[in-house]
Amino acid sequence: MSEIYKDPSCSPQQRTKDLLSRMTIEEKIGQMCQIDGHLDPEMWIRERNIGSFLHVIDDEAVRLQKIASEETRLGIPLIFGIDAIHGHAFYSGATVFPSQLGMSSSWNPDLIEEIGRITAKEVSLTGLHWTFSPVLCLARDARWGRVDETFGEDPYLSGVLGSAIVKGYQGTDISDPYSIIACAKHFVAYGETQGGRDSSECDVSARKLKTIFLPPFKAVSDAGCLSFMMAYHSIDGTPCSANEWLIKDILKKEWGFDGIVITDWDNAGNLYRRQKVSPTLKDGCKTSVLAGNDMIMSTPEFYENACELVREGVIKEELIDEACGRILLMKFRLGLFDHKRYPQTGNARMSIGCEDHKKASYESALESIVLLKNQNNTLPLTDNIKKIAVIGPNADDVQALLGDWSFGPRRHPERPTLEYNSNYDITSITTILEGIKKRAGCDIEVLYEKGCDTIDPDIQNINKAVETANKADAVIAVVGDTIVLNGEFRDRANLDLTGSQQKLLEALKSTGKPLTAVLLNGKPLTVPWIKENVDAILEAWNPGMEGGNAVASILFGDFNPCAKLSISFPVAVGQQPVFYNQYPGWHTDKYIDMPVEPLFSFGFGLSYTTFEYSNLSLSKTKLTQTDTLTVSVDVKNTGNLKGTEIVQAYVNDMCSSVTTPIKELKAFGRITLDPGETKTVNLEIPVSSLALIDRNLMSVVEPGEFEIMVGSSSMDKDLLKTIFEVFIEK
Numbered sequence: 001m002s003e004i005y006k007d008p009s010c011s012p013q014q015r016t017k018d019l020l021s022r023m024t025i026e027e028k029i030g031q032m033c034q035i036d037g038h039l040d041p042e043m044w045i046r047e048r049n050i051g052s053f054l055h056v057i058d059d060e061a062v063r064l065q066k067i068a069s070e071e072t073r074l075g076i077p078l079i080f081g082i083d084a085i086h087g088h089a090f091y092s093g094a095t096v097f098p099s100q101l102g103m104s105s106s107w108n109p110d111l112i113e114e115i116g117r118i119t120a121k122e123v124s125l126t127g128l129h130w131t132f133s134p135v136l137c138l139a140r141d142a143r144w145g146r147v148d149e150t151f152g153e154d155p156y157l158s159g160v161l162g163s164a165i166v167k168g169y170q171g172t173d174i175s176d177p178y179s180i181i182a183c184a185k186h187f188v189a190y191g192e193t194q195g196g197r198d199s200s201e202c203d204v205s206a207r208k209l210k211t212i213f214l215p216p217f218k219a220v221s222d223a224g225c226l227s228f229m230m231a232y233h234s235i236d237g238t239p240c241s242a243n244e245w246l247i248k249d250i251l252k253k254e255w256g257f258d259g260i261v262i263t264d265w266d267n268a269g270n271l272y273r274r275q276k277v278s279p280t281l282k283d284g285c286k287t288s289v290l291a292g293n294d295m296i297m298s299t300p301e302f303y304e305n306a307c308e309l310v311r312e313g314v315i316k317e318e319l320i321d322e323a324c325g326r327i328l329l330m331k332f333r334l335g336l337f338d339h340k341r342y343p344q345t346g347n348a349r350m351s352i353g354c355e356d357h358k359k360a361s362y363e364s365a366l367e368s369i370v371l372l373k374n375q376n377n378t379l380p381l382t383d384n385i386k387k388i389a390v391i392g393p394n395a396d397d398v399q400a401l402l403g404d405w406s407f408g409p410r411r412h413p414e415r416p417t418l419e420y421n422s423n424y425d426i427t428s429i430t431t432i433l434e435g436i437k438k439r440a441g442c443d444i445e446v447l448y449e450k451g452c453d454t455i456d457p458d459i460q461n462i463n464k465a466v467e468t469a470n471k472a473d474a475v476i477a478v479v480g481d482t483i484v485l486n487g488e489f490r491d492r493a494n495l496d497l498t499g500s501q502q503k504l505l506e507a508l509k510s511t512g513k514p515l516t517a518v519l520l521n522g523k524p525l526t527v528p529w530i531k532e533n534v535d536a537i538l539e540a541w542n543p544g545m546e547g548g549n550a551v552a553s554i555l556f557g558d559f560n561p562c563a564k565l566s567i568s569f570p571v572a573v574g575q576q577p578v579f580y581n582q583y584p585g586w587h588t589d590k591y592i593d594m595p596v597e598p599l600f601s602f603g604f605g606l607s608y609t610t611f612e613y614s615n616l617s618l619s620k621t622k623l624t625q626t627d628t629l630t631v632s633v634d635v636k637n638t639g640n641l642k643g644t645e646i647v648q649a650y651v652n653d654m655c656s657s658v659t660t661p662i663k664e665l666k667a668f669g670r671i672t673l674d675p676g677e678t679k680t681v682n683l684e685i686p687v688s689s690l691a692l693i694d695r696n697l698m699s700v701v702e703p704g705e706f707e708i709m710v711g712s713s714s715m716d717k718d719l720l721k722t723i724f725e726v727f728i729e730k
């Protein structure tokens with residue numbers, strides 16, 4: 001019989017069918033396994049025909065790929081996966097971009113697509129094919145440890161930016177050796193778990209899932225995302241990885257998703273071990289397959305158990321064929337059987353961390369830093385400033401720039417392989433202090449004092465910091481949080497500044513010097529004192545390897561900031577949730593001891609210039625359900641500097657069969673204007689995007705009036721408003 005699966009002229013589907021017909025049940029189950037590549041990988045390849053490893057890289061990936069492709073019975077190549085979620089950040093020398101939360105503040109899909117493209121190139125050059133990104137969980141409770149990994153709180157923005165990065169990762173053709181598989185995770189509503197506690201129970205209704213949490217995932221599925229990762233938590237009692245409705249009915253049937261569904265780390269085992277919905281580990285393995293997972297991450301026991309379950313007739317071979325078939329199809333689509341995609345050496349490898357990629361990282365940092373306050377035009381720093389004091393624990397800290405999922409201290413109590421990589425080359429990373437020094441040159445003196453630690457209140461030298469501040473014309477205080485306060489297992493009950501940072505700021509304020517706070521943090525912090533008391537605030541998130549240069553450019557006015565928040569800041573932790581798209585309440589929606597407005601609202605962000613909105617107009621005021629509305633608004637640059645504005649359009653369904661959010665982002669655009677210049681911005685909103693999920697869980701656009709609100713942030717005071725009507729065509 002001719003070996004169709006080896007014939008590149010046959011379609012991936014024909015080749016998959018042929019290969020499946022030659023495989024034993026054990027070989028098929030082996031393909032469904034993904035294991036940490038440090039656990040006896042050769043045994044897994046030679047004896048179990050494993051399908052995939054995670055967290056191996058470079059020479060080791062080549063070695064293992066050679067064994068799988070050249071020394072096994074059928075020569076099925078491996079897929080290698082890695083968490084390259086803001087650049088290939090575990091790889092020394094690679095380009096590290098701002099955290100996903102940081103990049104989302106750019107509201108710039110083109111930029112984010114480019115980040116995806118560059119990451120794909122660097123990942124593929126080290127022999128890997130799959131990144132576990134993007135995260136499409138919504139960050140609606142800042143206590144949650146993984147806020148920094150998200151695109152913020154809004155379903156629409158997350159869907160648009162998620163689709164952009166997927167396009168970048170996967171390119172136009174997944175068989176291109178520089179394209180890698182994207183993975184939408186964590187499916188679904190993982191950020192919504194109780195009290196922001198990572199992977200606890202999440203109680204959302206099917207209607208809310210369909211209204212708020214599924215849409216960003218649907219968007220990336222429509223954009224062609226080739227893999228989905230299930231979440232850890234359970235929804236209304238059912239762990240996501242055991243949720244057949246979610247995986248089979250919604251994802252695979254309703255959305256027509258034909259890629260791979262992978263569990264998260266040991267989901268299968270934890271159905272038994274922690275979530276206790278399975279009486280045995282074997283039952284957990286069975287449930288995972290029946291629910292529709294195709295690949296099982298890091299449950300090594302899955303192999304033996306699944307083999308037994310098929311032999312006993314508990315799992316039908318067709319189910320294994322379906323899962324294994326999807327994995328093989330992916331390998332054919334990737335071209336793995338034909339050109340193996342071995343990492344390239346020589347010149348091509350020079351692209352990793354090259355100047356062009358670093359420039360893209362710099363540009364994305366510039367666009368992700370949000371100017372939150374600028375009293376009396378404190379920024380940009382003027383020519384009169386000859387001495388700058390840079391103070392604070394994050395001023396000269398590499399890890400605070402790079403953030404989570406990059407090299408760093410052991411971040412996962414159960415995952416020794418992600419430990420601190422002491423060989424990581426940090427020389428190409430520019431801290432804030434270094435960036436300011438470089439930009440200041442010889443004419444401006446830069447003084448530095450750390451002042452205190454981010455965590456330990458006893459490690460401080462505030463007097464020395466004040467002495468240094470007193471010698472300067474302007475003070476830049478670089479504070480925030482640190483890696484050990486973010487990530488899995490790292491939820492916070494308190495979002496105030498830690499250590500002695502608050503004391504440090506108060507002492508700096510007492511010097512009377514112009515005080516700018518640069519915040520380097522993974523998530524919104526509760527900093528009302530800062531808002532009230534410092535002169536200027538830059539929210540820099542974890543801005544990546546070029547963060548220091550980007551912050552310096554903004555401080556000195558080489559770049560005019562244009563980023564907008566993709567997440568709201570609470571005034572205090574108890575004010576949460578403060579996301580903007582709240583449902584209309586009955587009793588005023590507020591606490592008696594807390595303002596109703598967040599500290600900083602979704603969509604907010606200042607510029608060194610000012611913009612004025614006028615002439616809101618609509619292409620039509622009466623539309624049918626199949627129409628597209630064009631919203632136009634004039635934006636004028638009323639300041640003295642060229643600047644870019646992100647124009648936002650929100651909609652409210654004014655009366656509907658179910659309650660709907662008071663406003664929902666439906667479109668946005670950007671415009672760059674010279675001083676005095678006015679331009680019209682047109683935004684398109686298909687009426688179909690105004691659908692709600694009704695009481696029968698059906699998606700419908702209900703006829704009636706809608707309010708459209710256009711402006712510079714989600715705050716009412718920043719929005720022009722008008723009404724249009726949707727009617728049913730007879």
Ligand code: BGC
Nearest residue numbers: 054083132185186264265488
């Ligand atoms: C995380 C995932 C990640 C996986 C592999 C899990 O603990 O939840 O986001 O992709 O580990 O590293």
